[in-house]
Amino acid sequence: MSDMDSLFLRIIDREVPAEIVRENDRVIAIRDINPQAPTHVLVIPKQRYRNAAELAAADPQLLAELFTTAREIAESEGIDESGYRLLFNTNADAGQTIFHVHMHLLGGEWLGGMTG
Ligand code: 5GP
Numbered sequence: 001m002s003d004m005d006s007l008f009l010r011i012i013d014r015e016v017p018a019e020i021v022r023e024n025d026r027v028i029a030i031r032d033i034n035p036q037a038p039t040h041v042l043v044i045p046k047q048r049y050r051n052a053a054e055l056a057a058a059d060p061q062l063l064a065e066l067f068t069t070a071r072e073i074a075e076s077e078g079i080d081e082s083g084y085r086l087l088f089n090t091n092a093d094a095g096q097t098i099f100h101v102h103m104h105l106l107g108g109e110w111l112g113g114m115t116g
Pocket residue numbers: 007018019030031032033034035088089095096097098099
């Protein structure tokens with residue numbers, strides 16, 4: 001596992017600082033260090049899977065919990081009505097840089113359309 005791929009484990013273990021938005025036994029949510037929108041939170045299962053495909057195959061209930069957590073954060077950030085985007089970058093062509101699955105939650109401004 002590369003240093004980048006273990007970053008979230010080190011954040012979970014409090015070896016690396018991060019702004020934690022939510023946490024329970026299974027999931028941690030942190031603010032992205034390089035936000036692409038006024039709200040940019042990463043929702044991360046504590047158990048490491050390389051990407052969303054691995055997580056979906058291994059533990060669909062945990063995958064569903066990421067969505068539930070994102071909904072709760074969107075509400076507490078006050079962006080549930082205005083709108084937000086949830087996405088997983090999966091492998092190289094999508095620009096995945098950390099191979100510990102994480103959902104991006106983006107919102108707080110017009111994010112642009114996906115189809116131009
Ligand atoms: P990916 O490109 O793998 O989908 O997303 C990785 C995300 O992790 C990027 O948005 C990047 O800004 C974020 N990131 C990288 N290093 C750190 C860090 O040390 N702390 C936090 N909170 N986010 C990070």
